[in-house]
Amino acid sequence: MNNKLKELRATMKMTQADLATALEVSRQTINAIEKGKFDPSLPLAFKFSRLFKLPIEEIFDDEESIDNKSA
Amino acid sequence: MNKFEQACIDKGLVPKDIKNANIANAWALAWALTLAGISYAADQSWYDSIAVIVAGFAIHLAIGIKLVFVFRKFIKEADELERKIQLDALAFSVGVVIVSFSSYSILEKSLRMPELTPSIMIVILSVSYMVGIVVGRRLVR
Numbered sequence: 001m002n003n004k005l006k007e008l009r010a011t012m013k014m015t016q017a018d019l020a021t022a023l024e025v026s027r028q029t030i031n032a033i034e035k036g037k038f039d040p041s042l043p044l045a046f047k048f049s050r051l052f053k054l055p056i057e058e059i060f061d062d063e064e065s066i067d068n069k070s071a
Numbered sequence: 072m073n074k075f076e077q078a079c080i081d082k083g084l085v086p087k088d089i090k091n092a093n094i095a096n097a098w099a100l101a102w103a104l105t106l107a108g109i110s111y112a113a114d115q116s117w118y119d120s121i122a123v124i125v126a127g128f129a130i131h132l133a134i135g136i137k138l139v140f141v142f143r144k145f146i147k148e149a150d151e152l153e154r155k156i157q158l159d160a161l162a163f164s165v166g167v168v169i170v171s172f173s174s175y176s177i178l179e180k181s182l183r184m185p186e187l188t189p190s191i192m193i194v195i196l197s198v199s200y201m202v203g204i205v206v207g208r209r210l211v212r
Binding site: 029 | 084088
């Protein structure tokens, strides 16, 4: 799953460690999500949404739904 | 906080996970030591009464039950990426044990190979679990 976490984190001038502390997860979790190697749980996705004040679908991009729309 | 815990935190792990993992490891060590100690005592015929045998069995069983709950707490409270790595590693280790034991049972019956003991199962489970964790961590790095 693609996401804009890295860009959003940069706009807020936060490090991965800062974001991890704010969301009570490990830095590895943030790193893995940013790289698209791990999909966050729904509660964690809501935490991102609240922190960045954006809807979940603006942070995370479900490639499958995009493929379905274009098909 | 000791140097090991600080090194884990510097690597990005959550302090609560480190604490829970250390508690689970301590109980796992206690479980393994009681298993080895009680089995060794039985081999040496040190038990002279049924009460001692029951006491040894009860201590090992109690530590085993505690270990199950401590490990469950560790998995339940773990950081979500860590939980995924641990559960994937558990699934892998259970699969390895089932496949290796079922395959070996064919050899055991057809070629009269030595019987597999529970201690071998524990070793295979532990090693494959550790391999699963290492591979899981590398995959999400």
